[in-house]
Amino acid sequence: xxxxxxxxxxxxxxxxxxxxxxxxxxxxxxxxxxxxxxxxxxxxxxxxxxxxxxxxxxxxxxxxxxxxxxxxxxxxxxxxxxxxxxxxxxxxxxxxxxxxxxxxxxxxxxxxxxxxxxxxxxxxxxxxxxxxxxxxxxxxxxxxxxxxxxxxxxxxxxxxxxxxxxxxxxxxxxxxxxxxxxxxxxxxxxxxxxxxxxxxxxxxxxxxxxxxxxxxxxxxxxxxxxxxxxxxxxxxxxxxxxxxxxxxxxxxxxxxxxxxxxxxxxxxxxxxxxxx
Amino acid sequence: xxxxxxxxxxxxxxxxxxxxxxxxxxxxxxxxxxxxxxxxxxxxxxxxxxxxxxxxxxxxxxxxxxxxxxxxxxxxxxxxxxxxxxxxxxxxxxxxxxxxxxxxxxxxxxxxxxxxxxxxxxxxxxxxxxxxxxxxxxxxxxxxxxxxxxxxxxxxxxxxxxxxxxxxxxxxxxxxxxxxxxxxxxxxxxxxxxxxxxxxxxxxxxxxxxxxxxxxxxxxxxxxxxxxxxxxxxxxxxxxxxxxxxxxxxxxxxxxx
Numbered sequence: 001x002x003x004x005x006x007x008x009x010x011x012x013x014x015x016x017x018x019x020x021x022x023x024x025x026x027x028x029x030x031x032x033x034x035x036x037x038x039x040x041x042x043x044x045x046x047x048x049x050x051x052x053x054x055x056x057x058x059x060x061x062x063x064x065x066x067x068x069x070x071x072x073x074x075x076x077x078x079x080x081x082x083x084x085x086x087x088x089x090x091x092x093x094x095x096x097x098x099x100x101x102x103x104x105x106x107x108x109x110x111x112x113x114x115x116x117x118x119x120x121x122x123x124x125x126x127x128x129x130x131x132x133x134x135x136x137x138x139x140x141x142x143x144x145x146x147x148x149x150x151x152x153x154x155x156x157x158x159x160x161x162x163x164x165x166x167x168x169x170x171x172x173x174x175x176x177x178x179x180x181x182x183x184x185x186x187x188x189x190x191x192x193x194x195x196x197x198x199x200x201x202x203x204x205x206x207x208x209x210x211x212x213x214x215x216x217x218x219x220x221x222x223x224x225x226x227x228x229x230x231x232x233x234x235x236x237x238x239x240x241x242x243x244x245x246x247x248x249x250x251x252x253x254x255x256x257x258x259x260x261x262x263x264x265x266x267x268x269x270x271x272x273x274x275x276x
Numbered sequence: 277x278x279x280x281x282x283x284x285x286x287x288x289x290x291x292x293x294x295x296x297x298x299x300x301x302x303x304x305x306x307x308x309x310x311x312x313x314x315x316x317x318x319x320x321x322x323x324x325x326x327x328x329x330x331x332x333x334x335x336x337x338x339x340x341x342x343x344x345x346x347x348x349x350x351x352x353x354x355x356x357x358x359x360x361x362x363x364x365x366x367x368x369x370x371x372x373x374x375x376x377x378x379x380x381x382x383x384x385x386x387x388x389x390x391x392x393x394x395x396x397x398x399x400x401x402x403x404x405x406x407x408x409x410x411x412x413x414x415x416x417x418x419x420x421x422x423x424x425x426x427x428x429x430x431x432x433x434x435x436x437x438x439x440x441x442x443x444x445x446x447x448x449x450x451x452x453x454x455x456x457x458x459x460x461x462x463x464x465x466x467x468x469x470x471x472x473x474x475x476x477x478x479x480x481x482x483x484x485x486x487x488x489x490x491x492x493x494x495x496x497x498x499x500x501x502x503x504x505x506x507x508x509x510x511x512x513x514x515x516x517x518x519x520x521x522x523x524x525x526x527x528x529x530x531x532x533x
Binding site for chain 2: 034036064067080117120125132133140
C-alpha cells in the first residue's frame with residue numbers, strides 16, 4: 001500500500017461526518033487472504049477446542065422419559081425464553097407471550113428505519129448516540145438478559161422468588177394480596193374501575209408522548225425544528241410507541257413488586273376481555 | 277534438486293493437479309486475490325477488506341462464531357439423525373442408546389447441544405455489536421432486518437430441538453414455551469377475542485396447529501423433528517445466503533475515510 005493509512009478512530013474518539021464515500025484507490029483496504037482469513041481460522045480453532053473440551057466435561061441433560069401426567073414444579077421454558085416466562089408474572093399470556101414478543105421482533109426490525117442519525121455509522125461512539133445506545137442497553141441487558149437470569153436462578157417451585165442462598169421449598173406460602181390499580185385508588189364499581197383503568201392506560205400514553213416530545217426537544221435543542229422535519233411524525237409516533245411500551249413493562253414490574261398491583265385495566269365485554 | 281522436490285514437482289505440474297488447483301501458494305498480490313475469489317467457500321468474502329474489519333476489537337467475530345456454531349450443529353446433527361427415530365416409542369430409548377452405545381454418541385450430542393446454546397448467545401452478542409457500531413445504518417438497513425429474522429429462526433431451531441430428547445425436561449419446557457399459542461389474540465382458544473372465531477377449542481386453535489393436536493404427543497414430536505431437521509435449517513440457510521451476500525455487496529461497515 002503506497003498511500004499512507006489513516007488512523008482508525010477507536011472507542012471514544014470522534015470523527016467528522018458525513019464525509020465522502022469510502023471508495024476509490026485512496027481507501028485503507030488490505031487483502032482478505034491472509035489478514036482476515038487467518039483471524040477467522042484461528043478463532044474457529046479456538047472455539048472448536050473450547051466447545052470440544054466443554055462437551056467432554058459437561059454432559060447434556062437427559063431426565064426421565066417424558067410423562068405428560070407428571071408436571072414438574074417449577075416447569076421452565078428453555079432458558080432463552082425465560083424472560084418471556086418471567087413476564088407472565090406481570091402480564092396475561094396473550095400480552096407477555098404474544099404481544100410483547102411481537103413488539104420486540106418488529107421493534108428490532110424497524111430500528112434502521114427509525115434511526116436517521118448519520119453519525120456513528122461503522123464505528124463505536126457514545127457521544128453522538130447516547131440515547132440510542134442507552135435504550136438498546138435497557139431493552140437488551142436489563143429487560144431481556146436480567147429477566148432470563150431471574151427466571152433461571154431466582155424462580156423456584158410455584159414460580160416463587162428464591163434468593164441464591166435459599167432452598168427451593170415447594171411448600172412456600174405466598175400470600176395473594178394483589179389488587180387492581182383502580183381498586184387501590186378506592187374505585188369499587190366494576191364499570192367505573194374499567195373507565196378509570198382505561199384512563200390511566202390512555203393517560204400514560206398521552207403523558208408519555210408529551211414527555212417523549214419534550215425529551216427529543218431537550219436533546220436536540222436549537223436544531224429540533226429542523227430535526228423533527230427530517231424525522232417525520234410517523235417515525236416519531238412509532239419510536240415513541242415502542243419506547244413507551246418498553247418503559248411500560250418496567251413500570252408494571254415496579255408496580256407489582258412494590259405495590260402488589262395485578263392489573264391496571266380490566267375490560268370485560270361479551271365478545272372479548274382484555275386485562276392489562 | 278532432491279528426489280522429494282522432484283516428486284513434488286511431478287505432482288504439482290501434473291494435469292490432474294492443475295485441473296483442481298489453479299494457482300500456487302506464492303505470496304503475491306495476484307495470488308492473494310485469487311485465494312479468495314477463486315475459492316467457492318472463501319469468496320463469501322470480498323478479496324479486499326477495510327483494515328479495521330480484520331480487528332477483533334471491532335468485530336468481536338460474533339457473526340462468524342454464530343455461523344461456525346451453526347455448521348457444528350449441522351454436522352453433529354446429521355450424525356445424531358442416523359441413530360434417532362422421531363417416534364414416541366423409540367425417541368427416548370434412542371437417546372440412551374446414543375449416549376451409551378454409539379461411538380462418540382455422547383460427545384456428538386453434547387457438542388450439538390452446547391453449540392446450539394453458544395449459537396443463541398453469539399447471535400445476541402453479534403446483534404449488540406452491530407448496534408454499537410451503528411452498522412445497520414444506510415446502506416445496510418435491510419440486512420439488519422434479515423439478521424432479526426435469523427435471530428428468530430435461531431431461537432426456533434433451538435426450541436424445536438429442545439423437544440426431541442423426549443424426556444421430562446423437553447416436553448415440559450416445550451409445553452410452557454408453547455402455552456402462549458393458546459393465548460394468541462383471536463387465534464388461540466384462550467386468547468382475547470377468541471369468541472370471534474366460532475368453534476375454537478383445545479384441538480382447533482393456533483397451538484393445536486403447531487402441536488398437531490391438543491397436547492404434546494407423538495404427532496408433535498414428528499412435527500418438531502421435521503421443523504428442526506429440515507424446514508427451519510432450509511429457511512435459515514436461505515436467509516443466511518442473503519445475509520452474507522449483502523455484507524459482501526455492501527462491504528463491511530466502517531468509519532468514513
